[in-house]
Amino acid sequence: MKIISSILLNAFILFLIAFLLSSNDDMGITNGVVLGCKDCSYFSSEAWKTYIIGGVILGLINLTIKPLLKLVSLPFFFLFFGLTIFIVNAIVLKLFSYIINDILWIHEISYTIEGWVNFVIAVAIFTILNMVYSLLFFKK
Incomplete structure (x- = not known):
């Protein structure tokens, strides 16, 4: 259950980043996030395929590489009051x-x-949503 919720949360984070950083021609904002499917909206089934596969990949990165990065950045974590989590x-x-x-x-x-x-x-959105997820689901 924890794995499925992690995949779904990572997929939601990828969707939210793509949606919030999408283009707005009226305001002159160009694309911030470009999906691989051509001419698809951020709500299409092809886009959700990208989010789910991305959620799996992001979950694997969070499971394997992110703890190593946190361990390496631990001395700087205390020095810069936790701001190194943005760099990680x-x-x-x-x-x-x-x-x-x-x-x-x-x-x-x-x-x-x-x-x-x-x-x-995108890093700020990713960091905030990961912190909220950690606080909600990993309370001891």
């Missing part, structure tokens, strides 16, 4: 984007965050 999550999101776009090459599945401002906003 930035590395996780960049690694996720690299894996899904360059390593796996699944047909019409890609997830690209364009621009450094959009990337910083």
Whole structure:
């Protein structure tokens, strides 16, 4: 049950990042997140396929690589009052984007965050939602 909830939460986080950083032609905002499916909305079944597969990949990264990154950044965590978690999550999101776009090459599945401002906003959303998830589901 914990694995399924983690996959669904990661898929929801990817959807929320894509939705919040989507283009708005009226305001002159270009795409912040580009999905692999051509001419699909963020609510289409092809987009949700991207979110679910991305949720699995992001869950695997969170399970294997993120604890190692946290361990390496532990001295800086105390020095900078916990702000290194943003750097760890930035590395996780960049690694996720690299894996899904360059390593796996699944047909019409890609997830690209364009621009450094959009990337910083995406990392902030990712960090906040992961902290909320940790507080809600991992209470002891």
